[in-house]
Amino acid sequence: MSSSKTHTRPKILYSCYFARSREGEHFIPEHVFSYQISGEMISSDSRKTYVFKAGDFRISKRNHLAKFLKIPPEGGEFKAISLFLDQEILREVSQEYKIKIDRKPQEDAIIPLNTHPLYKSFMDSLLSYLEVEQENNEVLFNLKIKEAIHLLLKVNPELKDILFDFNEPGKIDLEAFMNKNFHFNVHLNRFAYLTGRSLATFKRDFQKVFQETPGHWLLNKRLQEAYYLIKEKGKAPSEVYLNVGFEDLSHFSFSFKKKFGIVPSSLFSK
Known part of the structure; x- marks a missing residue:
C-alpha cells in the first residue's frame, strides 16, 4: 500500500512520500536546487548513478535526462525541498550583475553539492514559506529564488558556468x-x-x-x-x-x- 502527498508551487516544491515513488517523465526543464530532508533519492543519468541521503544538497541541470527514485526511511517519510531556478530569473540576475560563463559546463545531469551551513539555514527558512499561497506572493518567491542563486554563487562559484548557460541544445549525432x-x-x-x-x-x-x-x-x-x-x-x-x-x-x-x-x-x- 503506497501513499504520498506533494505540495506543488510554481517555483518551490515540497515532496513527502510514504512509499517508494518514481517520477513520470525523465526530462529536467529547469535547473533545480534540492535539499534532502529525510529518506533517500537515487538519481541516474546516462553516465552515473547518485545516492542522496538526508542532509544532502544537489543541482539538477536543465535540458538533461535523469531518473529519480524516492525511498522513504523505514517507518518514516521521504521529504525534500526543491527550488526551480527558471530562466527568466536567471537572466535577470545575469544582466543585473553582468555575469557571463567562462567555459562549457560539464555533461552530468546531476551535481552533488557539499553540505554547507548557509544552504541548511536557507532551506530551513523555506519551510514556513510553503504554507503561503504562492500565487499571491509572486514577488516574494522570486526574491527567494534570487537569494538561492546568489547563495549558490557564493558557496559554489563554479556553478556560474552551469546556471548562466542559456544556450539551447545544438544538432547532435x-x-x-x-x-x-x-x-x-x-x-x-x-x-x-x-x-x-x-x-x-x-x-x-x-x-x-x-x-x-x-x-x-x-x-x-x-x-x-x-x-x-x-x-x-x-x-x-x-x-x-x-x-x-x-x-x-x-x-x-x-x-x-x-x-x-x-x-x-x-x-x-x-
Whole structure:
C-alpha cells in the first residue's frame, strides 16, 4: 500500500512520500536546487548513478535526462525541498550583475553539492514559506529564488558556468544519442529538442538513420533490453519495465508477449 502527498508551487516544491515513488517523465526543464530532508533519492543519468541521503544538497541541470527514485526511511517519510531556478530569473540576475560563463559546463545531469551551513539555514527558512499561497506572493518567491542563486554563487562559484548557460541544445549525432538514452521515458518532442531538431526534422532524420519510425524503434529497443535484463541478468519484470522506459507494467507485459510470444514473468522464472 503506497501513499504520498506533494505540495506543488510554481517555483518551490515540497515532496513527502510514504512509499517508494518514481517520477513520470525523465526530462529536467529547469535547473533545480534540492535539499534532502529525510529518506533517500537515487538519481541516474546516462553516465552515473547518485545516492542522496538526508542532509544532502544537489543541482539538477536543465535540458538533461535523469531518473529519480524516492525511498522513504523505514517507518518514516521521504521529504525534500526543491527550488526551480527558471530562466527568466536567471537572466535577470545575469544582466543585473553582468555575469557571463567562462567555459562549457560539464555533461552530468546531476551535481552533488557539499553540505554547507548557509544552504541548511536557507532551506530551513523555506519551510514556513510553503504554507503561503504562492500565487499571491509572486514577488516574494522570486526574491527567494534570487537569494538561492546568489547563495549558490557564493558557496559554489563554479556553478556560474552551469546556471548562466542559456544556450539551447545544438544538432547532435542522432544515432549515438538515441542508443544511449532510449530508456528514458520522455515524449518524442523532448528527444527532438535535445538533439537540436524540430519534431518534424527529428522524425525525418530518424527514419533515415534507423529505417523505421521513432515509436516503433523505441518500443523494440526497450523490449530487447528488457529481455536481456530478465533473461541474462535475472532482473524481475516489475523492476525492469521502469528501467527501460515503460510507465505501466500491464502494457509492458502485453507488448513483451506480443513480441516474444511469452509473458516476461515466465522468462524470469526459468
